[in-house]
Amino acid sequence: MYKNILVPVLLDGAHDTQSSYLAAKTLADEDAKFTVLHVMETIPSFVIAQIPKDTLARSHKEAEEALEKSATALPDATTHLASGNPGRVIVDYAQEHDIDCIIVASHRPGIEDYFLGSTAARVVRHAQCPVHVIR
Template sequence: MYKHVLVPVAFDEDHDPSEAIAAAGLLVSEGGRVTLLHVMAHVPSYVINYVPEGFQAEAQAAIIASLEAMGSELPHATGVVAEGTAGKTIVKWAGQEDVDCIVIASHRPGMQDIVLGSTAAQVVRHAACAVHVTR
């Protein structure tokens, strides 16, 4: 059992985090906590002038609310939003926040994943803690 379980959540059409969230509930120890993390890409500087003021903060608040709703059945679950590239940010966040298990959903790899590497593959290769992959 783990004290701090991290579940990265992507809001892509083909990703369903429900199995990863359920697995996190089984893997977290009594009194442990689960963090649902969404990584937002950086807004390029040439685009920032076209984004309405306050949009980023509103989007983050809405995402956190969605994450916390997803984790409402789990004990001590919280939602967090971080900025960066998905794989690197997940691994870095886990290292900084004393995560001892990452539960990440994966999909069947396509040609793009074979060439570039999927987020789950990056996390498995670089995380300093246990990683549980669901499909």
């Protein structure tokens, strides 16, 4: 069905990425390309000033390694580590890279999501391609 699939993931260990990967494999054409994306929230500059540079570099490297390890669940998947607002970064990445399907996991909404909106909700509202939400 889809040839260029984006799978945004959280690397916190509490979220099940395997369900997203299974959905991506199920919806993929034989020659589909998979991209696994992790978005790190932007750290305010007044906080960054207090964090040693080697700590930031180590954190970034650990995230890249965890992303690479996670992406091995999809055949020949490429990975991308980004920084910013997750909902916005996911939608922008999809538009810039001609993604034809986004597989995004979602949690059960809490009261804060009704006022702020979850990442999945933002992606669903603003993506210009089909979005499959895994719950």
